[in-house]
Amino acid sequence: MYNLHPVRVYYLDEVLEDPRMVARMERMVGAMQLPETGVQEFAREDVPSVIEDLQSAWSPEMVFDEPWGPWARPVVFTVQDLEDTKPEYAEIVERLPEGGALSHVHQLLGHIDTARPYHEREDDWQKNFVCWPTKDFGTMSGCPHGCQYCGVGKSSFFTAIGLNIEEFMEVAVPRTIAERPWQKCFRMIGWGADHIAWEPEYGVIDLYTRALAKHDRYGYFHSTSSNVEWLEDVEHRDRLIGIWSTTCESVARDIEPGSGPALDRITAAAKCEEMGIPVRFKFKPMIPVRNWREEYAEIIEQMCTLTNPESIGFCVVMWNTVESLAQLIDFNLLDPDYVQAAQDAAEEMRDVITGPFPHDVRAEIYHYLTEQVRRWDEDVLLYISTESREMWDEMADALGQRPESFFCGCNPIGLPGGKLAVSKDCPHSTYRRLEAETAEV
Numbered sequence: 001m002y003n004l005h006p007v008r009v010y011y012l013d014e015v016l017e018d019p020r021m022v023a024r025m026e027r028m029v030g031a032m033q034l035p036e037t038g039v040q041e042f043a044r045e046d047v048p049s050v051i052e053d054l055q056s057a058w059s060p061e062m063v064f065d066e067p068w069g070p071w072a073r074p075v076v077f078t079v080q081d082l083e084d085t086k087p088e089y090a091e092i093v094e095r096l097p098e099g100g101a102l103s104h105v106h107q108l109l110g111h112i113d114t115a116r117p118y119h120e121r122e123d124d125w126q127k128n129f130v131c132w133p134t135k136d137f138g139t140m141s142g143c144p145h146g147c148q149y150c151g152v153g154k155s156s157f158f159t160a161i162g163l164n165i166e167e168f169m170e171v172a173v174p175r176t177i178a179e180r181p182w183q184k185c186f187r188m189i190g191w192g193a194d195h196i197a198w199e200p201e202y203g204v205i206d207l208y209t210r211a212l213a214k215h216d217r218y219g220y221f222h223s224t225s226s227n228v229e230w231l232e233d234v235e236h237r238d239r240l241i242g243i244w245s246t247t248c249e250s251v252a253r254d255i256e257p258g259s260g261p262a263l264d265r266i267t268a269a270a271k272c273e274e275m276g277i278p279v280r281f282k283f284k285p286m287i288p289v290r291n292w293r294e295e296y297a298e299i300i301e302q303m304c305t306l307t308n309p310e311s312i313g314f315c316v317v318m319w320n321t322v323e324s325l326a327q328l329i330d331f332n333l334l335d336p337d338y339v340q341a342a343q344d345a346a347e348e349m350r351d352v353i354t355g356p357f358p359h360d361v362r363a364e365i366y367h368y369l370t371e372q373v374r375r376w377d378e379d380v381l382l383y384i385s386t387e388s389r390e391m392w393d394e395m396a397d398a399l400g401q402r403p404e405s406f407f408c409g410c411n412p413i414g415l416p417g418g419k420l421a422v423s424k425d426c427p428h429s430t431y432r433r434l435e436a437e438t439a440e441v
């Protein structure tokens with residue numbers, strides 16, 4: 001686990017009811033540098049004062065404070081509600097300090113979703129995304145990386161970690177698999193989280209792979225971390241697929257302050273390959289920094305020289321207006337021509353989910369990145385991630401994959417080895433509707 005230096009560590013008193021949770025917390029706390037306040041217990045009625053204390057101990061600017069940056073963000077251990085309820089907690093909410101919200105109460109008291117659906121077909125059609133419908137797991141909310149394009153990484157003032165992992169594997173995993181018999185691969189990703197950063201002390205991946213083996217499924221860890229050595233001791237690591245959200249060095253340094261150099265993720269992936277774990281990469285978000293061509297060309301060369309990924313994907317930073325992106329990332333770091341293009345297209349892109357960079361800018365970037373990969377590797381499967389239908393129409397030939405049936409990164413039916421487990425319930429990507437839906441329209 002990282003050598004975290006949280007400025008506060010709290011745990012919900014209900015953790016003490018299960019020795020397995022206590023042991024897990026002790027392992028994790030033992031790997032951290034504790035603050036002067038030590039490890040503090042709280043009860044349900046204490047939540048308002050805990051939130052007040054966490055807010056006073058942490059502010060978003062501390063993400064860039066030397067030497068610990070986002071590794072100093074407070075940590076709260078809790079018991080995850082496996083029924084996914086979201087009580088109103090009116091009597092707690094009315095006592096919250098300014099800036100406190102029901103969502104904070106939920107996280108502290110373990111109302112952290114066990115699983116969430118993404119990219120349902122109807123949704124992707126409305127938003128003009130192309131992806132695959134999936135459901136992901138999570139046991140925590142928050143992350144030590146502090147990525148500035150991520151709302152949680154930038155602004156959350158604590159990380160909430162569920163400790164009842166044994167129960168999670170007995171209840172949440174089989175329930176979700178039973179709901180979606182056609183889904184073969186599930187991410188353990190959490191919500192603005194990065195599970196492998198907390199291993200092996202957390203032990204979630206070990207138990208997750210055991211559960212996956214029992215149900216004959218595969219699982220992704222989806223990470224910007226290079227903390228992988230411990231995977232050698234995971235008995236069922238053959239059930240795992242490693243996906244890295246990766247980038248160039250200046251983005252890693254300036255925008256992802258807690259995640260380490262970009263090259264480290266590639267060497268981590270190479271170690272995973274040696275352990276027999278298939279690896280895939282996503283340049284997501286690709287951020288067009290000032291000298292992005294040289295920067296991305298360099299890291300792609302390293303990637304293709306040091307590893308043999310099953311796929312490499314691209315996604316230019318999106319889901320923003322030009323104004324909201326300026327709140328997240330310092331525009332002085334970016335290619336001025338592209339900033340200008342985004343500003344010029346601000347109105348046209350206002351309600352376009354793939355904004356703020358207009359189609360032509362994104363297409364130019366994708367063509368360039370594709371060419372760079374093909375300099376080194378003619379065969380690796382390439383894709384664009386959560387892009388528009390129009391972008392797929394433009395890029396399909398260059399990428400060498402079809403938008404209906406592309407193999408990508410965290411694909412719900414993307415088996416190790418580069419094969420899609422298509423079925424009548426998931427015959428193609430969200431580029432197309434299911435035939436039954438089309439018939440109803």
Ligand code: SF4
Nearest residue numbers: 131385386408409410
């Ligand atoms: S890698 Fe594939 S499944 Fe995952 S988000 Fe991108 S397009 Fe969707």
